[in-house]
Amino acid sequence: MSTAPLNPLAQAANDALQKDCPVVLGLLAERGKRFFFPAKGILAQGAEAKQKATFANATVGIATENGAPMHLGVVSKYFTGLTPGEIYDYAPSYGKPDVRAAWAKKQRAETPSLGNHPVSNPVVTNALTHGLGLVGDLFLDPGDAVLSADLLWENYNLCWETRLEARFDYFPFFDEKLTGFNLPGFKAGLKRHRGTKLLVALNFPNNPSGYTPTRAEASAIVAALTEEAVAGTRLVVCVDDAYYGMFYQADCQTESVFGALALASENLLAIKVDGGTKEAFIWGLRVGFLTFGVKNGTPAAYKALEDKTAGLIRAYVSNISNPGQSVVLKALNDPEFRGQQAEKVATLQKRAAVTSAECRKAAYADCWDVYPFNSGYFMCLRLKGVDADAVRVRLLADHGVGTIALGKTDLRVAFSCLTEAQIPGVFNATAAAVRAVRGA
Numbered sequence: 001m002s003t004a005p006l007n008p009l010a011q012a013a014n015d016a017l018q019k020d021c022p023v024v025l026g027l028l029a030e031r032g033k034r035f036f037f038p039a040k041g042i043l044a045q046g047a048e049a050k051q052k053a054t055f056a057n058a059t060v061g062i063a064t065e066n067g068a069p070m071h072l073g074v075v076s077k078y079f080t081g082l083t084p085g086e087i088y089d090y091a092p093s094y095g096k097p098d099v100r101a102a103w104a105k106k107q108r109a110e111t112p113s114l115g116n117h118p119v120s121n122p123v124v125t126n127a128l129t130h131g132l133g134l135v136g137d138l139f140l141d142p143g144d145a146v147l148s149a150d151l152l153w154e155n156y157n158l159c160w161e162t163r164l165e166a167r168f169d170y171f172p173f174f175d176e177k178l179t180g181f182n183l184p185g186f187k188a189g190l191k192r193h194r195g196t197k198l199l200v201a202l203n204f205p206n207n208p209s210g211y212t213p214t215r216a217e218a219s220a221i222v223a224a225l226t227e228e229a230v231a232g233t234r235l236v237v238c239v240d241d242a243y244y245g246m247f248y249q250a251d252c253q254t255e256s257v258f259g260a261l262a263l264a265s266e267n268l269l270a271i272k273v274d275g276g277t278k279e280a281f282i283w284g285l286r287v288g289f290l291t292f293g294v295k296n297g298t299p300a301a302y303k304a305l306e307d308k309t310a311g312l313i314r315a316y317v318s319n320i321s322n323p324g325q326s327v328v329l330k331a332l333n334d335p336e337f338r339g340q341q342a343e344k345v346a347t348l349q350k351r352a353a354v355t356s357a358e359c360r361k362a363a364y365a366d367c368w369d370v371y372p373f374n375s376g377y378f379m380c381l382r383l384k385g386v387d388a389d390a391v392r393v394r395l396l397a398d399h400g401v402g403t404i405a406l407g408k409t410d411l412r413v414a415f416s417c418l419t420e421a422q423i424p425g426v427f428n429a430t431a432a433a434v435r436a437v438r439g440a
């Protein structure tokens, strides 16, 4: 426990949470309780000057010329369609207000379960990895429990276990017969932590399996979490929507479970981690969002959470790429955005269909089982009787095919970066590699 005195602004944010959402205050880690946004510091003085300094503004930590940020031709020649202010100036630590508003509008349109229930304004993050890191910074003390599927993006471990010393507990993502989401396993996992504070990580479409729960499964997941919250477990549910929108089968749950969870219980804080990375195909631009929702959440409580998040951003990286945010805003407001996005998703959907047919060929039945997949970028094979990494190495060396080995038996194939023509060869080569390793 820190002995440093609590800043009055942190105290004020904690008081707001205590008054309106006391469970959420209790969910915060010690670091989360200590954090605040330095609203009376340089940034606030600068913001005040921006509005009132009619003669000269000597507050800003950039250089200006001709009323715009100073810049070099060798840099500006790479940008078209953005003003110097949209490229070079600093963005606020919370993110640019218009980008936040546009993303909030998009989220609400895609999440009808929310109705008019208030959620926080999204805070801009350096894409989703940073969002996950901030969730950990706010809510995980060393030793705190995280419940996750056993099929997960490995960076979760680096972020929350290695960096923040949380304790992971896993449930098997699929049932034994690999038909779908393992609801009994999920419920048993929740039950192991009944009555305590628990962070639950949900990621649909899932990396690495490429699975999104069906509508019935998603309702059951929400019901299980709600039941647990009502039974007294204090939950932070982190909803990682990295691959949102990439759904290829009719029974996929196409609305984020964040919507239903944000209204579920005062004992359940839902956090949506999403962004442009995969949804807008802008991996390297680094623009993501963190949004909070809790039953009976109030503007004051959400403001406290947004301030703490922006304070952490200020402390680590100060603010997020301005050109990245400017491009996301322009794309969201472009009437062609939805159509272009749908075209790319349709391309991925065709690759998923070819993958599904190829990997399930009877000729490969001795080599692997296929984990269910219906969305996202990936699919996974559960190899039979061979070590996954040995197969990966052989596949690369003998056939020039790159895949990812996960654990002892699983091989992840990113069909998102294969042409339809390449897909049959990839599975043919994988089967050959499996048999070669067996024979070795």
Ligand SMILES: Cc1ncc(COP(=O)(O)O)c(C=O)c1O
Pocket (backbone or CB within 6 Å): 126, 127, 128, 129, 130, 153, 203, 206, 207, 240, 242, 275, 277, 278, 283, 288
């Ligand atoms: C499930 C999941 N969450 C988050 C991320 C991180 O994405 P970003 O590039 O936005 O940090 C990834 C990236 O692969 C992912 O697969």
